[in-house]
Amino acid sequence: MAVRKLVTVVEEIHQEGGRAVEPAARIAVVAAVIDNPWAGQGFVEDLAPGIEATASDVGALLAPRVLEALGAPAEAYGKAAIVGLDGEVEHGSALIHTLKFGDHFRRAASATTLLPAVEKRAAAGTVFDIPLKHITDATIRSHHQSVEVRLADAPHPGEIVVALAAAAQGRPQQRLAPLSSEQ
Structure with missing residues (x-):
């Protein structure tokens, strides 16, 4: 796995709806910009060798970093794969929709639910939203x-941005009734 760079973003929300958020709501994202293991090969029928060579390593790299950046136990999490224009959406999906990748984060966060995800093919500089859900009850x-x-500056055409996100809490000032109240 060739990593061009790692990017860490930590957001702290101190005020929402005109009211203080105590403690501040924290969300962390860590993204790895890696070479697409299938770039330049044309259509690859069997993605398994690239998955085997890359998915676990990128999961092991990102999971501890995002939790360290969060600085608190994770309550919500999500993932993303943004594939450069010379790749396929399937390349990103192949890396992040495998237990070889996701179980690193699940174990590190003591989580049990599936990781919500976004994946797409896009040029460098694209905006993407990583969805988050509760780690044990979606x-x-x-x-x-x-x-x-x-x-x-990412992804370059032959790269994939793989990212993990974690939140230390739910939405600031959330006040929706539990889903069970509608059943």
């Missing part, structure tokens, strides 16, 4: 949120 509405990310 029906907890307060933790349904997203974080916007943009890397000015």
Whole structure:
């Protein structure tokens, strides 16, 4: 796995709706800009060798970094793969929609739910939103949120941006009734 760069973003929200958020709401994102393991090969029927060579390594790289950047236990999490224009959306999906990738984050965050994801093919500088859900119960509405990310110079055409996001809490000032109240 060839990593061109790592980007870490930490957002702290101190005020929402005109009211203080105590403690500040924290969301962290760590993104790796890596070479697309299938770039320049034309259509690749069997993606398994590239998955085997890359998915676990990128998951192991990102999971501890995003939790360290968050600086608190994660309550919500998500993932992203943004494929450069010379690749296919399937290339990003192949890396992040495997237990070889996701289980690193699940174990590190003591999580049990599936990681919500976004994947797309795009030019460098595209904006993408990483969806977040609660780490153990995806029906907890307060933790349904997203974080916007943009890397000015990535992905290059033969690269993939792979990112993990974690939040230390649900949305600031959330006040929706639990899903169970509607059943």
